[in-house]
Amino acid sequence: MAVAPAAWAGAFTPEAGGSPNADEIDRLYRIVLYIAIPIFLIVEGTLIWSLVKFRERKGGPAPAQIRGNTPLELGWTIGAAVILVVIAAVTFIYLGDIKNPASSGPAGLASGVAVASLDQPAPPSDGGKSLEIEVNGQQFVWRYDYPGEQIFSYYEMVVPTDTTVTLKIRASDVIHSWWIPELGGKADGVPGHTNETWFKIPEPGVYRGQCAELCGEGHADMRAQVRAVSPEEYTAFVEERAQEIKEAQEGLAEQRRERATEEEEVE
């Protein structure tokens, strides 16, 4: 079997470890799971016990002609409701930390933009700084637009560590869904709408994911990668990338001019 032992460790819980929201989702999931396991065992246990113990036997007791038991029935109805109320309460306790972006750490990118705009529903809880990246899903690639100068990249998003990164997720053709499992839940990019999520990566590393909404024949290949680097390296990346894009645009302009000249000559 090609399954590494490491893969088995995560076989019962969602992916986590890259960002606090993913970790909180993992915790919330575990609480619900731990509530569910005893219920599962009780139901299956009673069912199997009944099937073994009460099967027809020669000389066995006659079947009990019971038609119901109101206190018992009320009891399990209320019991089930109470358990669900508990799960709802736990969800509300964890919701804030999952949904609202945390604030950037002290080692985060210093030049992060303070969140002030009204269309950002959930600023970092203590008004800290964050970096906003626009994510655009297209058949079959992800495009990222970084703040500041006109910088973009495809497939791989580069972000600074210890910095809260908020994502504005859109799609320009069909619906796509942004998802890097270790960095938290998914958010659909729906044409005509803007969706939001965030992450904050403490240590440098590479996190992989892929589009999670069927978007056509290339859906399985619409992969994405987030590379977390130190804030210094991020700044260097921004400069380098800006230079690359500038050069590419100049090259393109050059080509266009040459083409135009050629065409004039032909005429």
Added chain:
Amino acid sequence: MATTPEHAARISRLQQARPEVVMHGLREEPRGWLAWLTTTDHKRIGIMYLFATFLFFILGGVEALLIRLQLAVPDGTLVTPETYNGLVSMHGTTMIFLFVVPVWAGFANYFVPLMIGARDMAFPRLNALSFWLLAFGGIAFYGSLFFEPPGAGWTSYAPLSDDAYLPGGGVDAWIFLIHLTGLSSLVGAINFIATIHNMRARGMGWGRMPLFVWSILTYSYLLVAALPAIAAAVTMLLTDRHFGTDFFDANGGGDPMLWQHLFWFFGHPEVYIMILPAFGIISEILPVFARKPIFGYKAIAAATVAIAFLGLLVWAHHMFTTPTSTVVLVFFMMSSFLIAVPTGIKIFNWIATLWRGSIMMKTPLYFAAALPALFVIGGISGVILAVFPVDWQLHDTYFVVAHIHYVLFGGSVFGIFAGLYYWFPKMSGRMLSEGLGKASFWVMFVGFNLTFLVQHSAGLSGMPRRIYDYPESAGWWGFNLASTIGSFLLGIGVMMSVVNVIVSIKKGQKAGNDPWKGNTLEWFTQSPPPENNFDVVPRVRSVEPMKDIRREVMKGAEPAGTVAQPVASGT
């Protein structure tokens, strides 16, 4: 009908719930294929429904096995991405619209009139129309195999399903399937509603109606409530595709979210449409085989209605990852939690029905008991998915695929097989083989769990659904290989039951009228029942009329043989 005084006296005696089966001998039932094509007999229509839907079940199963073969190893090359999307779309659509929903119409057609003591459905010709609309829907859909199958999944999310992205005719074939099977279900639902409201035997008040009939009544009302939404949605999609409208196109002022709301306003009730009749069958089978009354009859009937009502209020839990405000997500989380309560009540009631019974370990009981055992897993994963922050991780992954199959295969399909093994003797007059039936059960049970249990782990490890391949580095190979092996076991298990049916229909042991000592009126007549079902419909005095009738016979100390004597009709 001329009636002699003796005959009238006899009928009067019979109506005091004397165990009298049969009568008829009026005219021979027509034979030959033309008789089937033109029939309006609810039993023949029921058989045609069951036959057609099982054919589609096999087709959908073959598509599933191709999907599993493609995913058995990383970077699979068995099919192209286009074909894979076609397979996924065909599999889901077939299983839902051409198997599970209409198979219940098949069972209900055959058994609702028998269980309520009626001689046919309220509108027999409308009933035939339902079947033929279904058949043509299936043909229109499978016709797309010859040009281009649909590729947007069974949910056909816009704008992927719009002509800009899938210009081929597959999506159009899908739209016609939705319209035709939708009409079929609507017409059928109205027929069931009319039949159940108006044609119950004397004495069968709401509190004495069999729980399967309760579930079919609820199924019918849910269909009437939910189908118009999808009929509207696919019509809008059709005009978007061909007549230049922009209902779902953001560039033209439309909204892709509208599709999702309309689709799931139908789509979630659809889940209960598919599972409630299975719950109904289980509620019939468990008491018969435990030789005990159903525990909490009223609670189960009430829970059925409550599930149906709440089922109309949970649709957006399929949309937790869309751009939607948190308060909406909270509402749909809470409503989804709420629906777990009546569902839990049913499971507890079934177990309490088995408790202190004297359980006959026959094949129908195996399948019936497997339903709560498997459904509880789907129920628990459903509650986990209803916690919307957790759903942000699990949505659109194999965890959801596992969940839906625990609900729809572990729930509905095991229920369908329970119904098949329970009612086959009534429909054919012969018993299915117990040995082969139990072997089929165990192979299916093991295969099913091997296929779908590991899919929870694949999803938790980050595997999205509807991907045609995955790299070895993703670490999902082991789960997928296990799942593929399981799926073939499951396929073998299903085929064992198919063989069982084919062999037993000619060579099975003769069943007699009431092989299981059932509780409900279908066991009062012959196997298979004559064209008019009953000469004399007994007065119903409890929720278990056959128990009363058997007791009556015992009291009268008549030899059992006289019970089933055909009575010469007075005509």
